[in-house]
Amino acid sequence: MNLLLFGNPNCGKSTLFNLLTGLRQKIGNFPGVTVDKKTGYVTFNGQTIPLTDYPGIYSIYPKSTEEQVVFDALKEWNPLEEPTVGLVVVDASNLERGLFLLSQLADLRIPLVLIVNMIDLAERNGISIDEKALRRELPSTPVVLMNARVGLGKERLLQGIELQMAQQSSETTFSISESILDLEEFSQQEADAQKRSKKVKALYNKVIKVQEKVSNKRNVDRWLTHPFWGYVIFSAFLIAIFQAVFTLSAIPMDAIEQGLQWVSLQLEKNLPEGAMQALICGGIIPGITGVVVFIPQIGLLFFFIALMEDSGYLSRAVFIMDRLVRPFGMNGRSVVPLLSSMACAIPGILATRGIPNSKERLITLFVTPLMSCSARIPVYTLLISVVIPSKKIFGIMQLQGLVLFALYALGIIAALFVSWLMHRLLKQDKRSIYLMEMPDFKPPHWRNIFTTIFDKIKVFVLEAGGIILALSIVIWALSNYGPMEERKIAVKRLELQRDYQRSTPQQRERLTRSVLLEHxxxxxxxxxxxxxxxxxxxxxxxxxxxxxxxxxxxxxxxxxxxxxxxxxxxxxxxxxxxxxxxxxxxxxxxxxxxxxxxxxxxxxxxxxxxxxxxxxxxxxxxxxxxxxxxxxxxxxxxxxxxxxxxxx
Amino acid sequence: MKLSEIPKQSSVKILEITQPFLRTKLMEMGIVPGVEITLTLKAPFYGPIAFAYGNTQISIRLEDAEFIQVNPLAP
Incomplete structure (x- = not known):
């Protein structure tokens, strides 16, 4: 038995996924593409059933990477091999387009459970759904009204799943095309969509009871997208993010570095001297440090991104930033990854996953390393202090500070230039059209935010950590080993020098290290x-x-x-x-x-x-x-x- | 008129969508010729615009909004 989770973007699908599976999740990529594939396990009545979360889509006719993923996965699906129940989550306030997706999945003969989520928000929006009518129209599909944020309706959902697992009956209400996955031609898909949308509209009108006129709730949007205040508010957010990733994360990062250094020192004392001790203390532990040290930055950045995304603010920021970065082939969503790369490119690159258009995402990811990260600061400051005289120019400006600023500016200009160039050179996928929903504001859901942070850290440690560790051990080995004879001779020669003999033991040790590194x-x-x-x-x-x-x-x-x-x-x-x-x-x-x-x-x-x-x-x-x-x-x-x- | 030329806060009826991918994408969201939408927001510097349909607010880039032919409704 297999459970598959489908739904539109912003329908509360991940909240539901987290509610059903807790933290028992496996994250990977769908084959060949970088779209998260999450699998979790639902336990009820003593059974443990895998639940696969598919990306948020409007339709299974592919017009985006996400939709292509679902389309391909459904093509592989074989009902005889693997009994399956599909869970379709729809936003109660946007029932119509949820039903559109449901109708496509129903026509694939997948036994379904319909989850009408965020029922509380819909009521506040003046929408009331005629549950009985919905059940009547969809006789083979259990219908569950839910508020996944507070867990309301979970029991009924589990009952619905159990029922559908037993009866395995698929909905025949729509039956618009016999085998919709064979509609490879876009014109065929469009014709099907047209018929489908008519049928769905008719059904929708039957199940919606009252629809009051929505009052003006979008007042706050006017401020958030204001030509002046909109940018002021977003800048405040960016400064907070930058401060957090840059300054706040330094505290745990120092603690991690010192902690692991202490571990290394203890091992050095207690392990027998030799190649093994050198490998552990010189190669492995610093390598692990090089992985773990990024966790605070990743965690803090994704705390802010998840907070902005979950509350609905991020889409407003994207809305006002999009025009400014468009000439460089980027998306409004590129701004946060680019800026956080000025602290560190690692969390920045991980954050590009939120960019919906694959070309815009690639461009953003490609140029992030050009933004000057915090690891360059010690290099810059050392070199500036060596070659740039400490003097004032134009009476007020410090020349050294000005040079540092110029280096940052140079990185930004280079990033924009490369992205502009790529924008010219790369072809745009005609199908992918920027169409972004701006969901209503809601208080952030802390469990969603912390699950996101946890997931991102897990992916980083498990999938990039190994490579980082392996490569750092290689570099460590290269800098600590060399031709034996040559090294011996070099050290001997050093020991004969008068300078060396006059030095203190500490200086001697440093001189030896220097010679060994040279050789x-x-x-x-x-x-x-x-x-x-x-x-x-x-x-x-x-x-x-x-x-x-x-x-x-x-x-x-x-x-x-x-x-x-x-x-x-x-x-x-x-x-x-x-x-x-x-x-x-x-x-x-x-x-x-x-x-x-x-x-x-x-x-x-x-x-x-x-x-x-x-x-x-x-x-x-x-x-x-x-x-x-x-x-x-x-x-x-x-x-x-x-x-x-x-x-x- | 094109959706890109409509002033803020005005309601319009969609007549036609001339770009096939955009047409289908909107259709999948329930937005087809005949439905009424309200232009809610315009991003500064000729950035994207946002319109409300039912309880959804959707933003679209200005150049894509040119493909959407609309008829202004009397206020």
Whole structure:
């Protein structure tokens, strides 16, 4: 036995799904597309029956990715193989179009249960449904009036399901087309829809008892979509989101990092020394940290998105933002993912799933890594402090601050440029038309919000986490292992140096680490890279630091610091001073304004983040897009950095 | 007249929808020639517009609204 859940968008389908299944849900993708497939389990009378949640649709004739998914799934369905009951959720205030979908499913001969949901809102809207008439018109379908938000009608629903499981009778009221899944031609589908809509209208008029004129309840919309106040209100929301993802999440993120560091330290003390200990403490635990550390940001971002979506506000924000981002091939829904990418691209990319149009979604997802994320800040601030003089220009503005601002602006401009370009190049699917419902406001349903947060975190940890962990272990191994003989000789040579012998034990340890990193595989890679990056103004040390940045961009700073462990003479203790005073053999400064700017610009464009690549793969369904992003932005970064180095 | 040319707060009757995909999509939502809708909102800068049909408020981009031919109803 199988239960399938169908319904229009905004009919309270997920609320019902959560009510029936609790947190026992499995989330995956439908084959070949990135549309959530959720399966849960309903338990009653000692039986446990799987319930599959299909995306919200208006019709099974495909005009969107969601509708295509349902269409394909129904084509696969074989009633003889798998007895099935379809649950059709309709919004009581919008019964007519719910019945349209019901009529299509009935014509597929699926035994159905009709759930008329949000009955309380309908009553408030002055709508009253003649339950008896509805039962009379649909003799083979149990009809349940519900308010899933408070769980009202759950018992009756379970009874209805049980009844239909036993009788397995399908509705023959409509019978408009014999086999509607064979209507492949759009013109056939349209002809069917026409007949169907007439029949549904007739039925609808029979079951609706009173319909009072709706009073003016849309006053608040006038403010939310106001040319001035609309944007003020939305900006306030965006600032709150940004603050939360950026600042508020720092607290749990620090706690996670320190907590796992402590665990690593304890293990280091208690495990026997050797390769295993090094792998666990140096590779696995930092790798796990690299996954877990994103959870607070994801949770906070989706708290706000779910709050805005569940209350109905998000559609108003999309409504006023759509026109502004349209020229760049994006949707009003793209604004939240793009902005949150300025804190971190991971939650940003996960949030693109809400964008209904597949082209607009792809564009948004593609450009999110260009927004400067918080991991770039340590890199920017270090480089700015090294090469940009701390002085005021025009009397009031700090030059260093201005440069930081310019780097952010550069990222945004690049993102808009790439999206504009993609908009020109990619073909638009003619079938997908922007038609968005703006549901009535309702108080947010906390269970829905927390289920969304939980689901998003689960998907991230389970589906992107493994890749992030594996790749970070690879990078760790590359930076900790190298040709044995060469490493031994290098350490010996170091130990003979007079500087080393004069150093304190702590300094000695740091010097050894520096030499070992230089002679690791990653170090070899950095050195091998030198001819390639010399035209950008970088030496092999920066090459290594760029390579290690793939773990997380801020690792750049730590790596450079390790590599500069030697020149600690002359009181140059801070990395900033070391970089400033580093000289070429001919006495000229190694780190000039040109190489500094070139490096900053490189960091603006380059996609050096394993986690972003992993999430991009999960959200596009293959490695194609992430690899394209990596290569394209790599070229971008190289070209721009080259120009900067030559120019300054 | 086209739906895109209608002032806010006015009610109209739909005459014809000339784009086939839009026509079918609206049909599936119960919106067919003959039904009455009210234009409720217009987004700034010639952004999308929203209309009410029954208890639903639906927004549509201005250029798609051009495909919807309507007849203004007397207020």
């Amino acid at each position: 690791s595989y990653l170090g070899k890679f950095g050195k091998g890279l030198e001819p390639l990056i010399a035209p950008l103004g970088y030496d092999w040390k920066i090459g290594i630091a760029i390579g290690s940045s793939f773990l997380a961009r801020e690792v750049f700073v730590g790596t450079l610091s390790t590599l500069h462990a030697h020149d600690e003479s002359a009181g140059n203790f801070s990395l900033r001073e070391k970089l400033r005073n580093e000289r070429n053999p001919n006495g000229s400064r190694k780190f000039t304004l040109a190489s500094g700017i070139s490096l900053m610009v490189f960091y603006v464009f380059a996609l050096q983040c394993l986690s972003t690549l992993a999430v991009s793969r999960r959200e596009t369904g293959s490695w194609k897009i992430p690899i394209f992003q990596l290569v394209l932005y790599g070229f971008f970064a190289y070209g721009a950095a080259f120009c900067c180095y030559q120019l300054f």
